[in-house]
Amino acid sequence: MRLSQSFVPTLKETPADAQIASHRLMLRAGLVRQTASGIYAWLPVGFRVLKKIEQIVREEQDAIGAQEMLMPTVQSAELWRQSGRYEEYGKEMLRIRDRHERELLYGPTNEEMITDLLRQGVKSYRDLPQILYHIQWKFRDEVRPRFGVMRGREFLMKDAYSFDLDRAGAVVSYRKMMLAYMRTFERMGLKAIPMVAESGPIGGDLSHEFIILARTGESQVFYDAAFEEIDYSPRAFDHRSNDDLARFFREMTTHYAATEEKHDPAAWDRVSAGRRREGRGIEVGHIFYFRTKYSKPLGFTVSGPDGRAVHPEMGSYGIGVSRLVGAVIEAGHDERGIIWPEPVAPYRLAVLNLKPGDGRCDSLCEDFYQKLTGEVLYDDRDERPGVKFADADLLGLPWQIVVGPRGAASGSVELKRRATGERLELSAEDAFRRVT
Ligand code: ATP
Ligand code: MG
Numbered sequence: 001m002r003l004s005q006s007f008v009p010t011l012k013e014t015p016a017d018a019q020i021a022s023h024r025l026m027l028r029a030g031l032v033r034q035t036a037s038g039i040y041a042w043l044p045v046g047f048r049v050l051k052k053i054e055q056i057v058r059e060e061q062d063a064i065g066a067q068e069m070l071m072p073t074v075q076s077a078e079l080w081r082q083s084g085r086y087e088e089y090g091k092e093m094l095r096i097r098d099r100h101e102r103e104l105l106y107g108p109t110n111e112e113m114i115t116d117l118l119r120q121g122v123k124s125y126r127d128l129p130q131i132l133y134h135i136q137w138k139f140r141d142e143v144r145p146r147f148g149v150m151r152g153r154e155f156l157m158k159d160a161y162s163f164d165l166d167r168a169g170a171v172v173s174y175r176k177m178m179l180a181y182m183r184t185f186e187r188m189g190l191k192a193i194p195m196v197a198e199s200g201p202i203g204g205d206l207s208h209e210f211i212i213l214a215r216t217g218e219s220q221v222f223y224d225a226a227f228e229e230i231d232y233s234p235r236a237f238d239h240r241s242n243d244d245l246a247r248f249f250r251e252m253t254t255h256y257a258a259t260e261e262k263h264d265p266a267a268w269d270r271v272s273a274g275r276r277r278e279g280r281g282i283e284v285g286h287i288f289y290f291r292t293k294y295s296k297p298l299g300f301t302v303s304g305p306d307g308r309a310v311h312p313e314m315g316s317y318g319i320g321v322s323r324l325v326g327a328v329i330e331a332g333h334d335e336r337g338i339i340w341p342e343p344v345a346p347y348r349l350a351v352l353n354l355k356p357g358d359g360r361c362d363s364l365c366e367d368f369y370q371k372l373t374g375e376v377l378y379d380d381r382d383e384r385p386g387v388k389f390a391d392a393d394l395l396g397l398p399w400q401i402v403v404g405p406r407g408a409a410s411g412s413v414e415l416k417r418r419a420t421g422e423r424l425e426l427s428a429e430d431a432f433r434r435v436t
Contacts, residue, residue, distance in 0.1 A: 026325070029396070031325070093108055112294060177287055179232060214280065216280065220279075292311040350401070379391070412426060
């Protein structure tokens with residue numbers, strides 16, 4: 001992308017109303033703009049990050065056999081009356097009336113709808129298990145939208161739903177999902193800690209929140225240092241084997257971890273002093289196993305192996321895709337700007353042309369731009385070098401290649417790694433090799 005022809009409205013001033021780093025940096029780097037309270041437009045660079053995060057989430061869902069689909073954002077109130085949640089959900093639900101005075105709502109979540117869809121097509125125990133997911137915008141009329149995309153009113157969520165014949169099957173689905181979550185967050189460069197959680201308005205009897213550590217997190221957390229050492233790579237856990245899954249789940253749940261509300265000083269005492277960690281965290285995912293909470297009121301049954309009708313056992317599994325963009329920034333930034341982990345960076349590298357119009361500078365830059373199309377943000381603007389350096393650090397791409405007239409004359413460039421600030425004077429070919 002050529003910066004001179006792009007819409008990347010960076011700001012020099014720190015926006016006054018943004019309280020936390022990720023919110024300030026997302027506005028300053030021109031990733032998003034608020035269009036109404038808690039509602040954001042994703043500008044080109046921010047949108048690329050959102051898509052990359054979404055793609056990692058998708059790949060790890062697909063890897064455990066979850067099937068992608070897409071449900072609508074607008075739902076009929078009727079199913080929510082059947083589950084009893086239409087009244088219960090309260091003011092967080094955005095209620096809409098159409099021209100025929102029919103009651104609709106903008107979905108805050110999709111348990112009712114997915115249950116209804118499956119009850120229409122799944123009739124026998126042989127059709128189970130099923131895990132389905134979609135990545136779709138949600139609306140919750142939060143009392144206090146704040147921290148930018150971290151607590152918005154409209155936000156992008158991956159929500160998955162599992163259907164099993166019995167409890168044993170449902171627990172397997174739950175464990176698979178837990179493993180998928182740990183891998184998802186790890187791929188984004190985040191350390192997530194699963195914590196026993198309240199199941200809230202979704203209800204149920206087994207639930208974990210996934211918290212990533214960040215100083216500005218909304219929740220106070222207590223955890224065993226063991227979480228910093230667990231290996232949940234595909235090598236360590238083969239998700240096709242139930243024994244491996246059980247072992248993984250044990251490892252994830254025997255170590256102490258809790259948010260403030262669930263903190264148990266007696267259990268905390270048993271964690272040896274040297275392993276106790278306290279911090280603040282951001283909830284990036286939440287999973288629930290809630291048995292037949294929706295299949296029962298919605299009258300969803302399958303015929304079991306003995307011919308009797310059974311209500312499928314369900315779970316639901318959310319990841320805050322748009323919240324993750326903010327969370328990744330909270331976990332990686334400095335006073336100059338964002339520091340993207342490579343897998344979610346909007347572009348792999350920034351090429352800074354310090355003298356557009358200079359034949360050698362232009363041709364070196366064009367060369368990088370052509371060879372790495374799609375992964376280069378090319379600063380070809382007619383701006384002072386200082387402005388380009390500041391914007392490159394603010395935008396936080398993993399690599400910067402600085403092309404100035406003096407070096408260019410002898411075919412050399414400066415390569416900078418954003419995370420460490422380390423700089424190297426290299427030939428253009430060596431720089432190219434290093435960034436690819
Ligand atoms: P919270 O306690 O933060 O309100 P929740 O328990 O209401 O979260 P879930 O219903 O489990 O959230 O939704 C799944 C995920 O969606 C959450 O883990 C979070 O990452 C994300 N999420 C929830 N509410 C918001 C919001 N208002 N803005 C952005 N992301 C959100
Ligand atoms: Mg909430």
